[in-house]
Amino acid sequence: MTECSTSTNKILKILEKNKFVAAPLAGVTNPPFRRLMRKFFNGLIYTEMVSVEGIRRKADRTLSYLSITDEDHPIGVQLFCSKPEAYKEAIDVVQEYIHAEFVDINMGCPVKKVIKSGSGCAMMLDPKNSAEIIRVSKKALGDVPLTIKIRLGWDRKNLNYNELIKIAYEEGAEAVTLHGRTKTEMFTGEVDYELIADAKSNAKLPIIGNGNVFDVDSLDKMIATGVDGVMIGRGMMKQPWIFESLNNRQDPSEFMTSDKLYELIKELVKHEKVYKGEMFYLEMVKKYIVWFLKGMPDAAALRNRLYMCATEKEMFSLLDYYFYKL
Ligand SMILES: Cc1cc2nc3c(=O)[nH]c(=O)nc-3n(C[C@H](O)[C@H](O)[C@H](O)COP(=O)(O)O)c2cc1C
Numbered sequence: 001m002t003e004c005s006t007s008t009n010k011i012l013k014i015l016e017k018n019k020f021v022a023a024p025l026a027g028v029t030n031p032p033f034r035r036l037m038r039k040f041f042n043g044l045i046y047t048e049m050v051s052v053e054g055i056r057r058k059a060d061r062t063l064s065y066l067s068i069t070d071e072d073h074p075i076g077v078q079l080f081c082s083k084p085e086a087y088k089e090a091i092d093v094v095q096e097y098i099h100a101e102f103v104d105i106n107m108g109c110p111v112k113k114v115i116k117s118g119s120g121c122a123m124m125l126d127p128k129n130s131a132e133i134i135r136v137s138k139k140a141l142g143d144v145p146l147t148i149k150i151r152l153g154w155d156r157k158n159l160n161y162n163e164l165i166k167i168a169y170e171e172g173a174e175a176v177t178l179h180g181r182t183k184t185e186m187f188t189g190e191v192d193y194e195l196i197a198d199a200k201s202n203a204k205l206p207i208i209g210n211g212n213v214f215d216v217d218s219l220d221k222m223i224a225t226g227v228d229g230v231m232i233g234r235g236m237m238k239q240p241w242i243f244e245s246l247n248n249r250q251d252p253s254e255f256m257t258s259d260k261l262y263e264l265i266k267e268l269v270k271h272e273k274v275y276k277g278e279m280f281y282l283e284m285v286k287k288y289i290v291w292f293l294k295g296m297p298d299a300a301a302l303r304n305r306l307y308m309c310a311t312e313k314e315m316f317s318l319l320d321y322y323f324y325k326l
Contacts, residue, residue: 006205006206009145009174009175009205009206010101010102010145010174011044011102011145011147011174011175011206012174012175012206012228014043014044014074014101015043015044015175015206015208015228015229017043018041018042018043018044019043019223019228019229019230020041020043020229020230020231020232020243020246020247021043021044021045021177021208021210021229021230021231021232022037022041022043022044022045022046022231022232022236022243023046023210023231023232023233023236024046024047024048024049024078024104024106024149025048025233025236025237026048026049027048028048028237029045029046029047029048030048030275031067031068031069031072031271031275032268032271032272032274032275032276033240033268033288034072034075035069035071035267035271036240036264036267036268036271037236037240037243038071038072039240039241039264040240040241040242040243040244040245041243041244043074043243044074044075044076044101044102044229045072045074045075045076046075046076046077046078046104047065047066047068047075047076047077047078047100048065048078049078049079049080049106049109050062050065050066050077050078050079050080050094051079051080051081052079052080052081052083052086052087052090053081053086055079055089055090055093055094056086056089056090056093058093063097066094066097066098067098068098068100073101074101074102075098075100075101076100076101076102076103076104076147077094077098077100077102077103077104078103078104078105078106078149079091079094079103079104079105079106079137080105080106080109080114080119080120081117081119081133082117082118082119082122082123082126082129082133084129084132084133084135084136085136087133087136087137087140088136088137088139088140091103091137091140091141092140095141095144100144101144101145102144102145102146102147102174103137103141103144103145103146103147104146104147104148104149104177105123105133105134105137105146105147105148105149106119106120106149107120107121107123107124107130107148107149107150107151107164108120108121108124108149108150108151108177108179108183109121110151110183110184110186115183121150121151121154121183124150124151124153124154124158124160124164124183125154125158127160127163127164127167130148130164130167131167131170131171134146134148134167134168134171134172134173135171135172138171138172138173145173145174145175146172146173146174147173147174147175147176147177147208148164148168148173148176148177149176149177149179149210150164150165150176150177150178150179151178151179151181151182151183152178152179152180152181152182152192152195153182153183154182154183154184155182155183155184155185156182156184158182159182159195161178161195161199162198162199162202162203164176165178165199165202165203165205165207166202166204168205169203169204169205173205174205174206175205175206175207175208175228175229176199176203176205176206176207176208177207177208177209177210177229177231178196178199178207178208178209178210178227179191179210179211179231180192180193180195180196180209180210180211180212181211187234190212191211191212191221191222193221193222193224193225196209196211196222196225196227197224197225197226200225200226200227200228201226206228206229207227207228207229208227208228208229208230208231209222209225209227209229209230209231210230210231210232210233213230213231213232213235213246214234214235214242214252215235215246215251215252215253216246216249216250216251219246235252237291238291238292238294239252239253239255239256239292240264241255241256241264253295258296258323258326259323261292261293262319262323264292265285265288265289265292265319268285268288269281269285269312272284272285272288273312282309282311282312282315285315286306286307286309286315289306289319290303290306296326297326298322302318302322305318306318306319
């Protein structure tokens with residue numbers, strides 16, 4: 001057991017400067033999207049979730065998730081796998097490739113494919129194995145902080161977040177992110193602020209609260225639980241400027257001018273084209289544009305026409321006209 005003291009806790013030090021944390025989002029928080037996020041935010045961010053087995057095999061696609069730039073820091077690599085013995089080798093590769101500020105273990109993912117392999121939220125059903133994974137990982141990381149990301153438990157009959165947080169502390173982890181729902185609740189319903197507050201009041205290490213922060217009101221509800229940091233996922237995916245707007249106590253839907261928004265879209269298209277390549281970038285950027293424009297005038301009609309665009313030129317003539325008319 002290597003308990004971590006709060007005075008030397010590197011994650012807490014970063015949270016004290018910037019309480020917001022950008023959530024790991026598979027298929028979203030890739031390098032071009034992270035570049036966009038960094039325009040509005042200098043706190044903790046993550047790579048997409050990375051398979052420990054893929055890293056051990058040095059699979060090209062998996063290793064591409066480890067590609068980071070200088071402006072990504074402070075960044076954590078999020079790992080998933082249920083086999084303790086696999087972590088050491090994977091962490092050695094991660095640190096050789098990227099020197100992340102921290103490594104996070106995903107113990108909250110509810111997706112079937114991940115659960116089936118015993119990873120993600122299934123790990124909350126086996127605290128002993130999870131303790132071993134944290135122990136092995138912390139040993140491999142040395143001074144580099146380790147964090148875990150959990151849910152409240154598997155379901156309402158198995159609310160074992162306090163047990164996992166205690167294990168994380170005892171095995172030397174430096175923070176726990178708690179998504180205030182169970183696995184069976186997936187992403188639906190209200191977040192349980194009472195249980196997040198309960199976790200915080202029992203924890204001996206920093207707690208990052210997560211779930212449903214989209215605006216000033218929901219931010220205030222999360223902060224009222226007493227958490228040390230606030231992680232934002234879907235709010236950021238749809239409005240990457242959310243961190244700056246909430247820092248200014250402004251709702252993200254009122255933060256961007258249409259000129260600024262169009263500039264941001266153009267920038268993302270440019271970066272995605274380089275990252276994904278000519279063949280694949282267009283479908284990806286259309287998805288982002290639809291998210292960013294949600295709630296704006298005639299957004300639904302624009303969405304349908306956008307998905308029909310076959311080339312970047314067609315897409316930009318549609319967008320030029322849309323933004324000109326706004
Ligand atoms: C598209 C998408 C991808 C996600 N990918 C991951 C992931 O790779 N790792 C993880 O721990 N959580 C993942 N999550 C969960 C989020 O990190 C976050 O815990 C969840 O969305 C709740 O926060 P929110 O209400 O702010 O979105 C994902 C969620 C979404 C919507």
